[in-house]
Amino acid sequence: MPEKVDYKKExxxxxxxxxxxxxxxxxxxxxxxxxxxxIKALEVAMDNMQNEIVLLAQKDPYLEYxxxxxxxxxxxxxxxxxxxxFPDGAVKxxxxxxxxxxxxxxxxxxxxxxxxxxxxxxxxxENADTKALIRLITGKFEDYARKNNRMSSENLIALASIxxxxxxxxxxxxxxxxxxxxxxxxxxxxxxxSMRLEMMNGLLEREIExxxxxxxxxxxxxxxxxxxxxxFYLKEKLKIxxxxxxxxxxxxxxxxxxxAKVEILDISDKHRKxxxxxxxxxxxxxxxxxxxxxxxxxxxxxxxxxxNEKTEDINDISRARKVLDADHWGxxxxxxxxxxxxxxxxxxEKPQATIICFEGPPGVGKTSLARSIARSLGRKFSYIxxxxxxxxxxxxxxxxxxxxxMPGRIIQAVExxxxxxxxxxxxxxxxxxxxxxxxxxxxxxxxxxPEQNKNFTDHYVxxxxxxxxxxxxxxxxxxxxxxxxxxxxxxVIKLSGYTEDEKLNIAKYFLVPKQLYSHGIKKSKLNISExxxxxxxxxxxxxxxxxxxxxxxAKICRKSAMKIVNEENQxxxxxxxxxxxxLGVPRYTSDDKRKDNEIGVINGLAWTEYGGDVLYIEATVxxxxxxxxxxxxxxDVMQESxxxxxxxxxxNHKQYRxxxxxxxxxxxxxxxxxxxxxxxxxxxxxxxxxxIISALTDxxxxxxxxxxxxxxxxxxxxxxxGVKEKVLSAIRNGIFNVIIPAKNCKNxxxxxxxxxxxxxxxxxxxxxxxxxEVFKKx
Numbered sequence: 001m002p003e004k005v006d007y008k009k010e011x012x013x014x015x016x017x018x019x020x021x022x023x024x025x026x027x028x029x030x031x032x033x034x035x036x037x038x039i040k041a042l043e044v045a046m047d048n049m050q051n052e053i054v055l056l057a058q059k060d061p062y063l064e065y066x067x068x069x070x071x072x073x074x075x076x077x078x079x080x081x082x083x084x085x086f087p088d089g090a091v092k093x094x095x096x097x098x099x100x101x102x103x104x105x106x107x108x109x110x111x112x113x114x115x116x117x118x119x120x121x122x123x124x125x126e127n128a129d130t131k132a133l134i135r136l137i138t139g140k141f142e143d144y145a146r147k148n149n150r151m152s153s154e155n156l157i158a159l160a161s162i163x164x165x166x167x168x169x170x171x172x173x174x175x176x177x178x179x180x181x182x183x184x185x186x187x188x189x190x191x192x193x194s195m196r197l198e199m200m201n202g203l204l205e206r207e208i209e210x211x212x213x214x215x216x217x218x219x220x221x222x223x224x225x226x227x228x229x230x231x232f233y234l235k236e237k238l239k240i241x242x243x244x245x246x247x248x249x250x251x252x253x254x255x256x257x258x259x260a261k262v263e264i265l266d267i268s269d270k271h272r273k274x275x276x277x278x279x280x281x282x283x284x285x286x287x288x289x290x291x292x293x294x295x296x297x298x299x300x301x302x303x304x305x306x307x308n309e310k311t312e313d314i315n316d317i318s319r320a321r322k323v324l325d326a327d328h329w330g331x332x333x334x335x336x337x338x339x340x341x342x343x344x345x346x347x348x349e350k351p352q353a354t355i356i357c358f359e360g361p362p363g364v365g366k367t368s369l370a371r372s373i374a375r376s377l378g379r380k381f382s383y384i385x386x387x388x389x390x391x392x393x394x395x396x397x398x399x400x401x402x403x404x405x406m407p408g409r410i411i412q413a414v415e416x417x418x419x420x421x422x423x424x425x426x427x428x429x430x431x432x433x434x435x436x437x438x439x440x441x442x443x444x445x446x447x448x449x450p451e452q453n454k455n456f457t458d459h460y461v462x463x464x465x466x467x468x469x470x471x472x473x474x475x476x477x478x479x480x481x482x483x484x485x486x487x488x489x490x491x492v493i494k495l496s497g498y499t500e501d502e503k504l505n506i507a508k509y510f511l512v513p514k515q516l517y518s519h520g521i522k523k524s525k526l527n528i529s530e531x532x533x534x535x536x537x538x539x540x541x542x543x544x545x546x547x548x549x550x551x552x553x554a555k556i557c558r559k560s561a562m563k564i565v566n567e568e569n570q571x572x573x574x575x576x577x578x579x580x581x582x583l584g585v586p587r588y589t590s591d592d593k594r595k596d597n598e599i600g601v602i603n604g605l606a607w608t609e610y611g612g613d614v615l616y617i618e619a620t621v622x623x624x625x626x627x628x629x630x631x632x633x634x635x636d637v638m639q640e641s642x643x644x645x646x647x648x649x650x651x652n653h654k655q656y657r658x659x660x661x662x663x664x665x666x667x668x669x670x671x672x673x674x675x676x677x678x679x680x681x682x683x684x685x686x687x688x689x690x691x692i693i694s695a696l697t698d699x700x701x702x703x704x705x706x707x708x709x710x711x712x713x714x715x716x717x718x719x720x721x722g723v724k725e726k727v728l729s730a731i732r733n734g735i736f737n738v739i740i741p742a743k744n745c746k747n748x749x750x751x752x753x754x755x756x757x758x759x760x761x762x763x764x765x766x767x768x769x770x771x772x773e774v775f776k777k778x
Contacts, residue, residue: 365545422470
C-alpha cells in the first residue's frame with residue numbers, strides 16, 4: 001500500500017488528462033496513453049517528479065485537446081510503476097493510485113498542465129449501519145459476478161481482504177461495474193465512505209436488473225431464431241431490446257434524422273413525399289439487404305445537396321475591380337463584363353442567369369480569371385474538367401438502377417461548393433466527344449440554358465434542382481467545333497494573346513513574385529532584369545500566353561536556389577549576359593526570320609488554337625504538264641484556296657506578263673514548311689497567290705512584310721479572323737509591315753494603341769493592290 005502524503009499547493013505535479021476515471025486510490029491498473037502531450041507529461045514525471053502524476057478525467061471524453069476548464073477539479077494522485085512503448089508511438093503505463101486530490105491551481109507550461117494539489121481526506125463512519133451496508137453490497141456484488149460472464153473468481157477474492165475498509169470496497173466495485181464515466185467521477189468525488197457505499201448499492205441494483213433483462217432477451221432469441229436466421233442474430237437482438245425498453249414505438253435515430261432533414265429542405269411537397277417514401281423503404285428493409293446501402297447513399301447525397309444554402313454576393317464594384325486587377329494584367333473586356341454583372345445585381349434583386357465563355361489560346365488566364373470572378377463576388381468556386389468526356393451520364397448522372405451510380409459532374413460541383421449559387425468553371429468545353437454512350441455536348445444544352453436549368457433534373461437525383469443562380473464560366477481554345485445550339489447559349493469573350501509589353505508587366509508583377517515565394521527565395525537574393533525578361537519572351541518562349549514564360553522563370557528560381565543554398569550570402573542578378581547559364585541555348589534566334597527578299601517565298605500569317613503563327617509559304621515552277629502539287633499537311637480548305645489562286649492567275653496571265661502555256665508545260669509546287677503540323681483555313685489564299693505569281697515572274701518578295709487574306713476567283717480580298725493573334729505573331733517574328741484585307745480595318749482599331757503605333761498596316765481590297773506592295777523594294 002502506498003504511503004499517504006499530505007500534498008499542498010506548493011507541489012506542482014504534471015497532469016495527464018484521461019477520458020474517464022482510469023484508476024482509484026490503492027489500485028494498480030494499466031492505462032493506454034496515445035496523445036503526444038500526455039506522453040510528454042509522463043516523461044517529465046519520470047525525470048523530475050519521482051514518477052508521480054495526477055490523472056484528471058475530461059468532462060467531454062470526445063475532446064482531443066482539452067483545455068484546463070475541460071477537466072474535473074478532483075482526480076487521483078498516482079505513481080508510474082512501469083512504461084511500455086508500442087511501435088505506433090502509444091504508451092502503456094502501469095499506474096498505482098495513491099490518493100484522492102483536489103486541484104487548487106493549474107497552469108500550462110510547454111503544452112503540459114502542472115497542478116498544485118491538496119489531498120482529500122475520507123470521512124469514515126465505523127458503526128453498525130456501515131457494517132450492514134458492507135455486508136449487503138458484498139452479497140449483491142457476488143450476485144452480479146455470477147450473472148456477469150465477464151467477471152472472474154479473482155475479482156471476488158480481491159474483496160475478501162477489504163471488508164473492513166468501506167472506502168476501498170466502494171472503489172473496487174466501481175472499477176468492475178460497466179457504468180458511465182460521469183458516475184465513476186461521482187464515486188471519486190464523494191468523501192463520506194458511507195455515502196459512497198450507498199451510491200454503489202444503487203448502481204449494483206441497476207446493473208443486476210440490466211443483466212436480468214439481457215437474460216430475458218437471450219432466452220427470447222433462442223426461441224425465435226431458426227437455423228437460417230442465425231446469421232441475423234445481432235439484428236434480432238436489437239429489435240428485442242427496443243421492445244423491452246420502449247415497446248413497439250419507432251425510435252430509430254437514423255430514420256428520425258433523415259425525416260427531420262427532409263422536412264426543412266426547400267423542395268416541393270411532391271418531391272418531399274418521394275424522399276419520405278425512400279426513408280420508409282429503408283426502415284422496412286433488413287440490415288442484410290444490399291439495397292439498404294443503395295438507399296442510404298442516395299438519401300445522404302440528395303439531402304446534403306445545398307437546396308437551401310446560398311452565399312450573399314458582394315456587390316461592391318470598386319472592390320471587384322481591385323480583385324480582378326490584382327489577379328490579372330489586361331483582359332479589360334472580360335473584367336468589364338464582370339463589373340456589368342455586379343452593376344445589374346445592384347439594380348435588381350432578381351437573379352441573373354450568367355453563362356460566359358472565355359475563348360483564347362492556352363496560357364492567357366482563362367481558368368485563373370474564373371477563380372478571380374468567384375473571389376470578387378464572394379462566391380464559392382467549383383471546377384469541372386470536360387476534356388475527353390464522351391459519356392452523357394458524366395453530365396446528367398447515372399440512373400440508380402446501375403451499380404456504382406452517382407450524380408453527374410454538374411450536381412457534384414454544386415455539392416462540393418456547398419451552395420446553390422457558386423461559380424462553376426466548365427474547362428475545355430469544346431473537347432467533349434460524342435460516342436456510343438451518348439453526346440455530352442447535347443446534355444450541356446439544358447445545363448447552359450437559363451430558361452431550362454431552373455429545373456435541371458439529374459438522372460441520379462431524379463428531382464429538379466435550380467441551377468439558374470449558378471454563375472457558369474466556360475473556357476475553350478476554339479469554338480469552331482462546338483454545336484451552334486450550344487455556342488448560342490454562351491456569351492463568348494475572346495481572350496487574345498498578350499503583347500510583349502503585357503507579358504513583361506505580367507512577369508514583373510505576377511509571375512516573378514509568385515515563383516520567388518514558391519521557391520522560398522527572398523527578393524533581395526534574386527533580381528531578374530527587364531532586359532532578361534524581354535529576351536526570355538523573344539528567344540525562349542514565343543507563345544500567345546505566359547505559361548512557358550512562367551516555367552522559364554521557375555527554372556531560373558530552381559537554379560538560383562541551388563546557388564543560394566551552396567553560398568548563403570549569394571546575391572544573384574540575372575541579365576542578358578548570364579541568362580544562358582540558367583536557361584541554356586535560346587530556342588529562337590533572329591536567324592530564324594527571313595532577311596533577304598526571295599523569289600517564291602512569302603510570310604503568311606495563320607491563326608491556331610495556341611495563338612498566331614508565321615508560315616513561310618514557298619512556291620516553285622518546273623517543266624511539266626500543268627499540275628499543281630500541294631504539300632505540307634494542307635487541309636481541304638487551304639488546298640481549295642491554292643486552286644482558286646491558280647485559277648485567278650491563269651485567267652489574268654496577261655496582266656502579270658505570264659506566258660499562257662503554264663497550263664500545258666509547267667508544274668507548280670506549293671509547300672508550307674513544318675509538314676508534320678496540319679494546316680487549314682482560307683486566309684492563306686492571298687499569300688499563296690502572291691507566292692505563285694513571284695515564282696512565275698521571277699520577282700522577289702519583300703522579306704519584311706507579312707500577309708493574310710482570303711481571295712475570290714475575281715481577285716477580291718475578303719476579311720479574315722484572328723487579326724490580333726496574327727499581328728502579334730508578326731511582331732514576335734520581327735515583322736512590322738502587315739498586309740490585311742481592307743474590311744478588317746475595324747479590327748485594327750480594337751488593338752492596343754502601342755501595337756497600332758508599332759506596326760505599319762497596309763490595307764488591300766484586291767490581289768493587284770497586294771502585289772504592288774510585296775514586289776516593290778522595301
